[in-house]
């Protein structure tokens with residue numbers, strides 16, 4: 132049985148009428164960039180996330196760039212992040228002229244490991260006379276950027292506690308975690324509301340996806356929000372007067388309309404993903420595959436929070452992964468590897484001087500991870516078929 136990795140038409144069916152209606156309103160106004168549709172969406176999503184400020188951006192990547200620029204991070208600076216993430220996380224750090232500095236991940240969640248982070252801050256960095264943290268290459272550490280990979284939050288309480296003594300801003304890459312909840316010491320909060328600032332992506336395959344590229348920056352601080360708005364529109368408040376150099380990071384009104392129409396469905400979609408994950412868990416256990424396959428961890432499941440995991444991806448670790456992939460290819464069961472190369476070993480970052488072996492957990496993950504179909508609209512029959520196909524491989 133053919134099982135697609137992703138079928139956007141199925142996922143998007145429920146919201147189609149609402150999307151058509153909101154998009155047609157944009158065409159009535161002919162206001163296509165920023166404007167009322169974007170402002171309405173920003174209000175709705177700020178409300179949903181519990182963030183004071185939500186600023187629509189042209190992509191998750193551009194939202195990240197805007198945040199780094201607004202915080203004044205640039206040449207001579209370093210930002211600490213994870214080597215096991217989508218490229219943009221570190222790419223933007225490099226693009227503003229700063230140095231991405233990597234710290235290894237937790238084996239269970241694939242997220243930035245607070246123990247490794249603490250060790251790096253203590254032993255990997257030195258302090259200059261002003262008390263600033265200096266990276267091994269001599270750059271000033273200016274921020275920490277954890278990623279809530281695959282839809283569950285990094286250990287934010289620990290990460291924030293490590294950042295606090297150095298007054299380092301913490302920026303969440305929440306691109307894969309919209310609606311995800313975290314049981315912090317100060318109460319349950321949603322991803323995006325857990326640090327200094329955060330960014331989201333509305334790439335069509337994300338849990339809340341547009342009809343093209345889109346993104347969002349969020350924060351609580353009024354001054355930072357004003358800077359983000361400046362950065363989004365070439366540093367200009369009054370037209371053609373440029374206070375700072377920004378970029379064109381503006382969100383299109385059509386995208387805002389699509390996202391606004393889809394937002395009310397997000398909770399149901401996240402629930403559907405979680406149900407699919409539970410069905411996989413049951414099927415994989417029933418097929419006695421747990422020696423070959425490690426199920427995704429649910430680090431915050433005991434919190435009782437519904438959205439402790441929103442399963443942007445359903446990522447297992449599989450024995451003999453590459454052979455299994457060939458088998459699934461033959462059986463037409465969709466699958467993917469996020470991500471096959473850790474960022475410290477990417478060709479474009481060769482000059483950073485990292486080597487194989489520097490981040491063993493991230494490297495091991497790239498060899499073992501396998502994503503299975505999880506999208507809303509996936510059927511139980513398809514989940515069973517996918518697990519049966521996996522069982523046939525290990526039985527052979």
Ligand SMILES: *Cc1c(COP(=O)(O)O)cnc(C)c1O
Nearest residue numbers: 190191192217219306332333334
């Ligand atoms: C998708 C994604 C981004 C970038 O978002 P775009 O909207 O594609 O620019 C950044 N970080 C992570 C972890 C992502 O998954």
